[in-house]
Structures are given as structure tokens and as C-alpha cells.
Amino acid sequence: MNAQRFSNKGDSQAKYLLKYAEPECASILDAGANLPRLGKTYCVVIPAYKETPQCVARLLTHPHASELLIVLVVNQPPSAPATASSTNTHLWRWLLEQGRTSWATNTCAQTDAPASTAKLALIETTSAAILCVDRFTQGRTIAEDQGVGLARKLGADLAVALFAQQAFSHPVIFSTDADAHLPANYFAAQQQSFACNSASSAWVYDYTHNSTGNSAEDTEICQATQSYEQAIKYYRNGLAWAGSAYGFHTLGSTLAVSIAHYCQVRGFPKRAAGEDFYLLNKLAKVGTIKNINNSIIEIDARTSDRVPFGTGPAAQKIISQWHNEKQYHYYHPQCFTLLKSLIDNQVTIWQAIQTGRTPLFIDNELDTENQTLINNALTALNIQRFVNHASKQTRNEKQFSRQFHDWFDAFLTLKFIRFIAANKYSDLPLQQCLARAPFNQG
Known part of the structure; x- marks a missing residue:
């Protein structure tokens, strides 16, 4: 990579590209004047494993298609079956037929590779531009333990490099999936929020799941997926009601991320699943996460083995439970009530630090058993580690509150909920959770 290009800049994007971005980004940066001047407005990143061309065809007819640069990372693990490789090959060949290949490369040094064997190929269609990324052919596959996390990171890193090359102008990476249908106002809704909240680190869209067919199996898959959707929206609403700074969805298909903040937190983690959760967990500590509720993404309801956990596997698990005449259970509403008590009364922990009092947490409106449960x-x-740090680094209540929210992040919040569930308030059937919850289920 041409480090001289950034030698006098020192900003987070330059540092990220030089030190933390995936190697493929060097091809973009070193292309220089050889890279076509695209002049696009928005960049959408999509990982594609075993997907049909329909996911791209939809974007090519989107109302804002002429303003789009699509980064499509066609990927698979080394152990993928032959059918997956065949599907990916069909998608790749279809992509190359959609327009003129204006730039292609195999390595940083080679910028004249034929599109059919290129690692990166830039296709300019009559509407959008598509940067096709080959991580599915032999020698280019993605390791199982890095999976979709690396696919998203590679796509987003390339978006950062393309932004540095002025290939598009809006300083946001739109992250979605092949099964997502983006509404007509998808870009306008984010841009409207961006105009009012340009310092935000990320935006999360509302979404809904729809059936992909009319068969009994399609209906069952859709119903199971919608049950899981209800559960995670219930969880999101519970966190928001409790006052958590982490009350937002964490689906990779519904994200828009500030390029500056993405670089600041060093991008998507390279994980086989949960990469969206951990990225947003980091982004919430360096800026605000805004919910976009006036633009709803429609997602195909389908089971999936693409990731070890997430919506697809969860839907399959729910269906299996139904077939065994079991109800789908989720976190008891009282878990969120105790979470709210902790967040509302976090100042008592600060007071305990100042006075040496035990227990650390007190809420006089709770009975002794529930106060003990929260302290346990x-x-x-391991709050003691946080207390030791806060006692040395925190000078006032405001600083403590900020540090507490950074420590008690989305991951520890989930662990807190699970501890409460495991030690007193066992999971209930989902419909009972929805009926009993003291927060709105919208």
C-alpha cells in the first residue's frame, strides 16, 4: 500500500487503512488514477454466500440505483459443498454480464487481470457500479472461524478505501444482506437523520420479516422467524425502557455506520457470527446509535446454515420446538425491571466507592432478595475490577456514570440478564413475556 499518500494526514481513516484494513484495500489505494472516477453518492456492502443474483438485481432497480456503489463480497468457507461453489460461480458470472468491467485486479501489483479470474472486479452497469470481491474460489476462501465477520469487514474496509479515493461522497457505510429488500426511502431516511446527527457513530433501521412463498413450509418458516423477531424487538425495547445506552437492534442487514467512527473502532470483528453485535457495542462507546423508524427493511424469512447463530438458526430451533410440541421461551420481564433498577440507581455504586460501604448497590424500593440478586x-x-479502576480514575458522579455505561456494555448487559434468568426469573413462553412486559412492544 502506498503509505506516502497518507504521510501527512494522521486522521483515523488514514491510520486505519495503513494499519488495520484488509490487504485487498491496497489494490484500491495503489490504483490511483487507474481507478475509474465513479462519482457515486452512497456505498452499500453485502456479503453473499450461496446467494442468487436477485439480491443485486433488486438494487439495480432501486430508485437511487444510479447513485450507488455496491461492494459485493462473494464468499464461502473451504469446507463449502460443491453446490455452494456452483451457486457462487453462477452469481459471479452473472455479475460480470451486467455491464462493463472498468477495472480488475488479482493483487496489489497486478491491475490488468481478466475479470473472470480477478480477485476484485469493478463493473459499471447502466445504473449502479458494483465492486465484485472473490473470496470463494480455491485459495481465496474465508476460514470458518472468521466467516461473515471477515466478509463484512473486507467489504466495509474496501468502502473506506473507495471513499478515500472519492468513489462516493456520503461518509457512511450501508451494511445489509442478500435477503434484505431496501425501501425506496432507505438512503433519504438515513441522510435526513445524518443531517441532524452527523456526530452519530451508527444508525439502525427498523425491519420486518416476510414469507418468501405460499407453501405450508414457507408459512411455518415465516411464523418462526417472526416469533424470533418479536423476541429480539422485545429485548431491544426492554433495554431501552431500562435506560440502557445499548437499546438497539444488532442485525448486520440493518446498519449504517459512520466511516470515521468505523475506523476509530477498527472495523468489524472477524467472527463467524455476532460481528454486528460486537461492532455496535464498540460504536456505542464512541458516539450515539440512532434508530431509524421511518424506513422499514423487509427481510426474507428463511432458515439458514450460513452462520452458527442468528435469525436463521433461531428460526430453525423454534420450528424444531414446535414440532416437539414445545413453546418458544424468552427472558422474563422481571429481568428488565431489575436492569432498570440497576441503571436508575447506579449512583449508589459511586457512593459506595466514596464511603467504602457494602453492598455496592442499593435500591430501597426493591425487596432485599432482589437487591441481593443484583449485587450477586x-x-x-467482576465489578470489583471496575470499582478499583473507578476509585482511581473517577473524580465526580458524571464521570462515573460515563465509565459505568462503558463498562456495563451490551455484552455485560446480556450476561446480567442471563444471570438473573438463571438464578431466579426463569424464561417464560414468549407470548407471556409480551403480555406481562411493562414496556411497549412496538
Whole structure:
């Protein structure tokens, strides 16, 4: 990579591209004047494993298609079956037929590779431009333990490099999936929020799942997926009601991320699943996460083995439970009530630090058993380590509150909920959770 290009800049994007971006980004940066001047407005990143061309065809007819640069990372693990490789090959060949290949490369040094064997190929269609990324052919596959996380990171890193090359102008990476249908106002809704909240680190769209067919199996898959959707929206609403700074969805298909903040937190983690959760967990500590509720993404309801956990596997698990005449259970509403008590009364922990009082947490409106339960949960989360840090680094209540929210992040919040569930408030059938919850289920 041409380091001289950034030698006098020192900003987070330059540092990220030089030190932390995936190697393929060097091809974009070193292309220089050889890279076509695209002049696009928005960049959408999509990982594609065993997907049909329909996912791209939809974008090519989107109302804003002429303003789009699509980064499509066609990928698979080394152990993928032959059918997956065949599907990926069909998608790749279809992509190359959609327009003129204006740039292609195999390595940083080679910028004249034939599109059919290129690692990166830039296709300019009559509407959008598509940067096709080959991570599915032999020698280019993605390791199982890095999976979709690396696919998203590679796509987003390339978006950062393309932004540095002025291939598009809006400083946001739109992250979605092949099964997502983007609404007509998808870009306008984010841009409207961006105009009012340009310092935000990310935006999360509302979404809904729809059936992909009319068969009994399609209906069952859709119903199971919608049950899981209800559960994670219930969880999101519970966190928001409790006052958590992490009350937002964490689906990779519904994200828009500030390029500056993406670089600041060093991008998507290279994980086989949960990469969206951990990225947003980091982004929430360096900026605000805004919910976009006036633009709803429609997602195909389908089971999936693409990732070890997430919506597809969860839907399959729910269907299996139904077939065994079992109900789908989820976190008891009281878990969120105790979470709210902790967040509302976090100042008592600060007071305990100042006075040496035990227990750390107090809420006089709770009975002794539930106060003890919360303190036991905090002990299990190793709060003493945080207390030791806060006692040395925190000078006032405001600083403590900020540090507490950074420590008690989305991951520890989930562990807190699970501790409460495991030690007193067992999971209930989902419909009972929805009926009993003291927060809105919208």
C-alpha cells in the first residue's frame, strides 16, 4: 500500500487503512488514477454466500440505483459443498454480464487481470457500479472461524478505501444482506437523520420479516422467524425502557455506520457470527446509535446454515420446538425491571466507592432478595475490577456514570440478564413475556 499518500494526514481513516484494513484495500489505494472516477453518492456492502443474483438485481432497480456503489463480497468457507461453489460461480458470472468491467485486479501489483479470474472486479452497469470481491474460489476462501465477520469487514474496509479515493461522497457505510429488500426511502431516511446527527457513530433501521412463498413450509418458516423477531424487538425495547445506552437492534442487514467512527473502532470483528453485535457495542462507546423508524427493511424469512447463530438458526430451533410440541421461551420481564433498577440507581455504586460501604448497590424500593440478586450478578460480572479502576480514575458522579455505561456494555448487559434468568426469573413462553412486559412492544 502506498503509505506516502497518507504521510501527512494522521486522521483515523488514514491510520486505519495503513494499519488495520484488509490487504485487498491496497489494490484500491495503489490504483490511483487507474481507478475509474465513479462519482457515486452512497456505498452499500453485502456479503453473499450461496446467494442468487436477485439480491443485486433488486438494487439495480432501486430508485437511487444510479447513485450507488455496491461492494459485493462473494464468499464461502473451504469446507463449502460443491453446490455452494456452483451457486457462487453462477452469481459471479452473472455479475460480470451486467455491464462493463472498468477495472480488475488479482493483487496489489497486478491491475490488468481478466475479470473472470480477478480477485476484485469493478463493473459499471447502466445504473449502479458494483465492486465484485472473490473470496470463494480455491485459495481465496474465508476460514470458518472468521466467516461473515471477515466478509463484512473486507467489504466495509474496501468502502473506506473507495471513499478515500472519492468513489462516493456520503461518509457512511450501508451494511445489509442478500435477503434484505431496501425501501425506496432507505438512503433519504438515513441522510435526513445524518443531517441532524452527523456526530452519530451508527444508525439502525427498523425491519420486518416476510414469507418468501405460499407453501405450508414457507408459512411455518415465516411464523418462526417472526416469533424470533418479536423476541429480539422485545429485548431491544426492554433495554431501552431500562435506560440502557445499548437499546438497539444488532442485525448486520440493518446498519449504517459512520466511516470515521468505523475506523476509530477498527472495523468489524472477524467472527463467524455476532460481528454486528460486537461492532455496535464498540460504536456505542464512541458516539450515539440512532434508530431509524421511518424506513422499514423487509427481510426474507428463511432458515439458514450460513452462520452458527442468528435469525436463521433461531428460526430453525423454534420450528424444531414446535414440532416437539414445545413453546418458544424468552427472558422474563422481571429481568428488565431489575436492569432498570440497576441503571436508575447506579449512583449508589459511586457512593459506595466514596464511603467504602457494602453492598455496592442499593435500591430501597426493591425487596432485599432482589437487591441481593443484583449485587450477586455484579459480583459475577467482576465489578470489583471496575470499582478499583473507578476509585482511581473517577473524580465526580458524571464521570462515573460515563465509565459505568462503558463498562456495563451490551455484552455485560446480556450476561446480567442471563444471570438473573438463571438464578431466579426463569424464561417464560414468549407470548407471556409480551403480555406481562411493562414496556411497549412496538
